[in-house]
Amino acid sequence: MNAIxxxxxxxxxxxxxxxxxxxxPDCGTAMEAIDVQPNLSPEEALAAGRVALDRLMRLPGIxxxxxxxxxxxxxxxxxxxxxxxxxxxxxVTGVNLPMVLRSVNYRSEPLEALVARAxxxxxxxxxxxxxxxxxxxxxxxxxxxxxxxxx
Numbered sequence: 001m002n003a004i005x006x007x008x009x010x011x012x013x014x015x016x017x018x019x020x021x022x023x024x025p026d027c028g029t030a031m032e033a034i035d036v037q038p039n040l041s042p043e044e045a046l047a048a049g050r051v052a053l054d055r056l057m058r059l060p061g062i063x064x065x066x067x068x069x070x071x072x073x074x075x076x077x078x079x080x081x082x083x084x085x086x087x088x089x090x091x092v093t094g095v096n097l098p099m100v101l102r103s104v105n106y107r108s109e110p111l112e113a114l115v116a117r118a119x120x121x122x123x124x125x126x127x128x129x130x131x132x133x134x135x136x137x138x139x140x141x142x143x144x145x146x147x148x149x150x151x
Contacts (some may be wrong), residue, residue, distance in 0.1 A: 005049070007034045019101075020104050023101055027107075042075055085149055
């Protein structure tokens with residue numbers, strides 16, 4: 001089983017964790033979130049990340065940690081890159097809720113497979129949607145000949 005660490009600009013990381021707990025209430029012990037506050041130095045964020053990563057790695061049955069961050073090149077991502085050095089952890093940036101939910105759902109897979117699932121979940125969760133008909137429901141036209149209800 002793998003754990004998940006979300007590092008993002010405040011309040012995104014904790015908000016994503018709370019959303020995951022809404023869908024998967026039992027994932028809380030194997031998921032940490034670090035909100036990088038505007039006044040937090042990269043060194044302070046790295047220290048918080050090390051504490052969280054260490055706590056997750058000490059959980060029974062944890063094989064590795066998937067680290068998710070919001071924007072590549074920003075402080076959370078830069079901190080995460082330093083954090084995973086030498087650890088059994090992988091980093092994916094561009095986190096969104098579909099990515100988090102997919103990651104939680106498949107966290108029992110090997111870490112490399114989990115990375116692929118996370119990326120697929122994140123990219124497949126982004127799409128343009130038309131406003132004509134609700135998703136997965138065909139649009140109907142009102143045709144008097146096919147109305148079978150009584151008046």
